[in-house]
Amino acid sequence: MKILPDRASSYAAEVDSVFWLILLFVSIGFVITLAVLLYAIFSKRERAKYFTGSNWREYRWVAFGMIGIALADFIILGYELKVWHKTQWLPEETHYKVGVLARQWNFEYYYPGPDGQLWTNDDIIVRPPQDTLVLPLNKKVMVELRSADVIHALFIPAFRFKYDCIPGRTIQRWFEPTKEGIYMVSCAELCGVLHSRMRSTVKVVPESAFQAFLQQKRMEPLATK
Amino acid sequence: MNKPSLGVLGVSLLIFTEVMFFAGLISAYWVARLEAGEWPPLGQPRLPIASTAINTAVLLLSAFTMYKAQKQRKRSYLAITAILGTAFLVLQGREWVRLIAFGLRAQGSLYGAFFYTIVGAHGVHVLAAVIALCYYLWKFPKSLQPLALFWYFVVFLWPILYIIVYIL
């Protein structure tokens, strides 16, 4: 059994490394504290020893514990804030743009049309019954999240990516798919009766296949008309 | 030992909680206003700054009469305070009626919604304070201090709201 699911984005490994780093420190803290607790329980005697912890000599052991956890905190923060910076700020150059419009209870995906802009009339739209977000392999993709009704959240576990889709505002984040395949997408914010069934998929394909997909989608409306 | 009076302590804590309540409302108002850009929004009636200034004066006067009532322990001053408080409420109500006639609705825009909510929340507090005043007028207990404290809170909160909502 895998603890964390497959990784399929450029920063997924770093997000996981934050988890393992914290797990390391937390496990050490937990084992030590539990050992101290057991030791305290088994250190019992016929008559209790009177001390109140009101001077440094007695209190220092607790103080060392606090200093220890503070140090661990700073190491964790020092590392994780670097990853935070990388995941949150948009990279200087993104190759593609994708729009996500969530509504009760599905996701619609928007690719910029000929004008290169999102949320305009010429956008290429994937909407139900199609529900697959097709993405190019090894390209940085900027994602814009919006909602048409209530708050949803686009959750792609394999990308370690989850942001709310909020009505009235647009959230911009990015990812870079690094592994071909089909991945689960779910809505991670309670959004009404059918929240339980709100799902979608991501399909990562080589860039050429992605281009072909866009080309085909562009033709589609003509074919239906 | 000089222990503080229970009533004063209790009312102080109540006021503290109320301050946090109004702080929440005002910060919500401020956030909405900054996000909106144009404020008041186009096509919305302006608030009556001048006539509300008279209301403000009426309420501030009531703080003075309350102070007198406390100092001289006279029922008459307490009664005047109650009348001034009621007058404030009536004047505010009259303004609301006029504003509704001018088309300022709570449903239409945030401007109206915040105006009625903030001013209304204060109005409810004045009403509660007037009712407490009437109770004190009837019982006339030894110490008017807890009531006076709450009254000052309600009175001196108003100019702050007036400046934030009407003038700025």
Added chain:
Amino acid sequence: MHKEQQSFIRKYIFSTDHKVIGFQYTIVGLFMALVGGYLAYVFRYNLAFPGESIPFFGDALDPKTYNGFVTYHGAIMFFWVAMPILLAGFGNLLIPLMVGTDDMAFPTVNMLSFWIFFLSTVVLLISLFLPSGPFDGGWTIYPPLSADGYHVKPSFPASIATGGTLFLLALALEFTSMIMGGINFIVTTIAKRTQGMTLFRLPIFVWFQNIAALIFMVSVGPVVAGAVMLLLDRTVGTGFFDPARGGDPILWQHLFWFFGHPEVYVILLPALGIIGEIIPTFSRKPLFGYRMMIYLVLVAAFLSVIVWAHHQFVAGIDPRMGTFFSVGTILISVPFAGVILSLIATMFQGKIRFTTAMCFATGMVAAFLVGGLTGIFLGSDVFDIYAHDTYFVVAHFHYTVFPIAILASLAGIYYWFPKFTGKQLNETLGKIHFWLTFIFFNLFAFPLFFLGLAGQHRRIANYEVFDYLAQEPFTTLRVIATIGVIGIWIAQFVFLWNLIKTLRSKEVAERNPWNATTLEWAADSPPPHGNWQTPPVVYRWAYEYSPENQTKDFIPQYVQE
């Protein structure tokens, strides 16, 4: 005859006696714990065996009812179980006794606060049984979902009788009641202490209750403002949280979490206070680092009101804000590490006696340790992006809130039961109760960590459409968690049996069965209205256990040496 009837009502129903009010709060809280626990059983069963009919309930849950039950489970356990039992129940029972006075500062306000709370409970239960269905927008009540009640928006007077409106109304009433209670606690502690009871002679329980009340009063105002705005949105149709009219749904999240995070400390501190009384008594040792503990908790209380937005990392907040809130959140681990280590140090080289109360107290510390440490994962903004709204969060807060609301409450009930009923609960049954509760709790909550790490998101009635989560081992883990919940239920029947057995027995408990030092043990069991014949006088701090050069192993606060 008629006269006695009157006095019964004054004595047990509309009483101003702090002990009766404390009992009333606790009994309503325990009753609501049954309701909340029942809801948990129903939806846990549904998760383990999706689509199957549920014993003691009926058909499998439809998604709407499922959402409703999850919503009410959360709200009930927080606001109608933890708050009334830990804060209002124990606070009312103990604060006047511990500071050595006859009653609360404002007995009538106290009575009123209970009846407002009772009204809020009634309103909440009505909203659960409305024909239009219970409120199902999550206990965090996020608009716009909570603002318009799913497209169906009845107009003004009818809009009051919807689940969501009554739910908000019940919350507002509950907050009002707790504000009144909190004012009473603080004023009683400041102004009604008995002779000799200085601030630093107060038992840690009183300190923590007061700090909890203070945090509550700092943080509750904004959420009440938010609740008023949301109620107006729902009833008269304002647009505070409606983006179409310039409103902002994120505003609610700020107002709610400014309260919601400190709220955890509001219930945590009374729990730690209970533990802080029990551990010294059964270790026969002074509380370790008493003053330092108070200072640390004040620091944590301050931090708790400035870290709220760690619930909003995924809501697209400015990344710089994310940094600030992440640092603040993770640093909260430092003062609480100090408190937990001090509690452990109190046991060190003590003469430990594992009574049921002590078992629950130690179990609380151990379980809370897991909850506290896993908080560091979620405080880290990077990992929170992944873990937010997954079962990792669910596991984390059950490892904090269950020890607080259940283990600490039960510890307190076993410890103070002889004082307030005059009878002592059976220890053998008590220990069975403890071990069953503790083991089944871990069986329930621990698998949830793995489910969360696998990416299982919250508030889903049925995982069948999520192929990855619908396979092994996740289905088995969900079954294990459900067995845990059923086990916790079975354990509570042991407790119920113990309660009935004890209350029916004729044995009378001693005045101070645990040889404790604090003032409440000086009163009769149960203490009469007014508590004391002559007010006690305090000569020392609250933890004079096993003093050196003495034969006795404790000197109570009220004994002159």
